[in-house]
Amino acid sequence: MNRILALALAGALAASTAEAKDTLSLGMVLEPPHLDPTAGAAAAIREVTYANLYEGLVRIDAEGKVRPALAASWSVSPDGLTYTFRLHRNVTFQDGSPFDCSTVAFSYGRALTPDSVNAQKGLFEPIRSVTCPDPHTAVVELKRPTASFLFGMGWGDAVMVSPRSIAADKTHPIGTGPFRFVRWVRGDHIVLERWPGYWGKKPALKEITFRFITDPNAAATAMLSGALDAFPNFPAPEVLARLRADAKLRVVVGTTEGKTVLALNEAKKPFDDIRVRRALAMAIDRKGLIEAAMSGYGVPIGSHYVPTDPGYVDLTGVYPYDPARARALLAEAGVRPGTQIAITLPPPAYARRGGEVIAAYLAQVGITAKLVPVEWAQWLDTVFAHGDYDATVISHTEPRDLDIYARRHYYFHYHSAAYRALWEQYQRTTDPKQADVLLGELQRKLAHDEPNVFLFALPKLGVWNAKLHGLWHNSPIPANDVTGVSWGK
């Protein structure tokens, strides 16, 4: 009772001061290791810096579309090999160093040098050269047409960095964005503030504090007490009901690019048999899995593609939940009841909990699953690098990564000449309509072959103060873009 009264009072106080508010306290689960997105894969680096501190030539917006950023506009030659970017003028970095075409040449060139530690070096690999006809025009020549090139240049890994500050960007980042770095109390928070010298539209917020809170209960308490204004990627779906009950908070369930799959090692028996893979797909009730492991949040998927991406085809009906049919298929494939498989589980809750539920479903069709929990370092080493596993629960969070099934060496060892040909055809396509058709065919081919059991798309569980506007509902790429965020009444 007291608590309700206190909350009501707090609410009243907040209402009276809301008009003046221009700061934001935003919660994140993981702390970034450093703040240079061109030298590390951690999503948390982007969740602090993307669009806020650093900018690229183009950017990805809340809907996953490519938009102009430091390039005001661009054109692509008919053969898809030459991209001409027209750059904004009067742009400087936060330390005063200039931005022009030479910065583009430096940033892209740096990602390709032999000692580059860019986590997405592959994005830059198609680049043949960057030339500067004048300081405000950048011409990028490609080695071959690459449909996904422009989207890739909108990622955090492709932001513009200044040669003058790059050495210290990890701890004292300098970008061209509307917010500049203030301080970092490691293990606790990072503060950014509005930078008056920004070339574009000034953001409404004056100061943002990113707070790192791992524990879901602590995160919920901080949201309820008003210590935090927003938690755009809330870690525990089971706690959301408690937050929904509070009228001053808004819970927004959006989508991410996370394709959660039960990845299977096709280099091993019995997973090389398509009947076994289909049987596994029919043995797992995705609805039940989402209910038990994700408290009901998450959307089933039937291929390696999420519903919000262009060209999505709903293939969730291809392998409906049917344990009897699964048992029959297994018997047909010669997999005896009592067969043991090991499921390797990385640390996130979706994997650990999902693994427990999947093991229970598999037990119903006569497969005994041994759960092997591992740390990320081990997962990367044993599963990803060395392919030493039977099955693993994993969410592929990179956007639109249908290409991984076309690779010759990838940890699930799917080899299909037909799929590879389709992918190459898609990469060469410059016509958007044709591209959508091909995307559909790629998804269908995967659903047909079921190299992995496609489970569900990870949701983006956002919680924020109901007066806050402009936070992303979906998560097409890892980011907490607060440039358009403001407090309403």
Next chain:
Amino acid sequence: MTRLLLRRGVGLALTLLAASLVVFVVLGVLPGDPASLMLGTAARADTLAALRHQLGLDQPAPLRYLLWLGGFLRGDLGLSFTYHVPVAGLIGARAAVTVPLAVLAIALSTLVAIPLGTLAASRRGRAADTVLMAASQLGMAAPNFWLGFLLILLFSMQLGWLPGGGFPGWNHGAWAALKALLLPAVALALPQAAILARVTRAAVLETLDQDYVRTALAKGLSETAALWRHALPNALVAVVTVLGLQFGYLLAGTVIIENTFALPGLGRLLFQAVTQRDLPVVQDLVVLLAGSVVVVNFAVDVLYVWLDPRLAGGERR
């Protein structure tokens, strides 16, 4: 005495050296490559090699150990792989949470335990004694992380009096920081207090049973005076000794409690550094933590010898 201390000191240094080598070897064979962890699933072979070179991981292991040892002895703890800042600073900042937490827990536990233990001793066999000793049995049995959770449930979630996790930092005022440390300190202190209360009670009873105290009591010394003059000083020595022996448990408890309360202390740094394969941080931290246990044990030994010089002779044999 000096010779004994000197010899124990050398032994201590050798123990620490061996500990650091053990840790280095274990870290060397841990599965998982720090570089691939930092660059993720899209990383290419050439990128990984470049990063390994940057981190110095392409050097032979014995050389890396000697370089680390040389730096450590000069007080240079190296650079964190993950954060790219000096390890010393990281550890210092986290120690500013863990050390006050441990001190607060020790202070709370002794402040509660000594009066209660003395009370139980002076009421030996009566109701107060029985109740206190039963309570101490319960206190010793409850795991501190569970106590911590119950405290959060009651004082943070239900009553909303105290924060249930997180740490505002000392620059937001000592009061806010202390408030954040209060519940975890209580959770740590309760089982500790239960043990110390029993120790105090036993030590007080033992003193009161000594012939010289009995004689003094017979000659008209009041029970209270006997307590203050003879029993309590004795009990304090026992408490300090047990605290020293319990130091390892307290350290482990702190690490777990930091998890429950989301406190950015040394324990969380250790867990994080292990999962992120931040090898310099793990190496330094484990050696420092193990070192602190060894040093505290050594201090207890010294205290013993100082209190009872006969033991020095016993050691020399």
Next chain:
Amino acid sequence: MKPGQAQLAAGGALALVLVGMAALSLVWTPYPAEAIDVAHRLAAPSAAHLLGTDPFGRDELSMLMVGARTSLAIALVAVLAGAGAGIPLGALAAALGKWPEQALMRAADLAFAFPALLTAVMIAALAGPGTTNAMLAIGIFNIPVFARITRAAAKSVLEREFVTAARAIGRGEVSVLLRHVLPNVAPQLLVQASIQFALAIVADAGLAYVGLGTQPPEPSWGRMLADAQTYVFDRPGLAIYPGLAVTLAVLGFNLLGDGLRDRLDPRLRGRD
């Protein structure tokens, strides 16, 4: 009443209930402890599920029963391993004296310098978390505990007249250790073993709580506690029962240790 009888009775009763629950779980639990039932997740206590169900719809009581088994097995192996390695080492150190004694005791210092948690963190990173590794970590931590006690006790026994006499009539060191020293230190070791057993139960729960111990689907009290924390508003009981189970188990073995001490070792007898 004989000394320590109340503690022995209470501790014995608690331990018996615990062992009984664990033994029963070998042949019967209300439900299979690992059976998931999504339709009945987070059910409140009822006749069907006496303590309700967890977030996966598993029966909480069945999990607690099997969890008792896990907990006891880990504690037992850890204490036996610690005693099995620590007692001979401590006795050997006392008997040999000189530099071997010094070396063994410094090695014990080294092992003691790593709290069980540090060892567990390392072992888990090395070989993955799990039941065996929890046993190993706690067992390693127990070695120096037993080694130190045995050495100290053995040294004091070795100085007594009857040992000097045994040596005088030509008994070898090993024979002296087995015939005279061990029987004399046995009560103290038994008491210590029951205390270490209680400590091992807490340590196991702690390791499982931070994810370094027993892994799913095998039930474990510590992990049940950790898993229940975020569901505390739906079902607070889920975070209460496992903690209570740990507390009662530890209480039982602590009382047993106290009672044994009072009964077996008059010098250490408490005054209550």
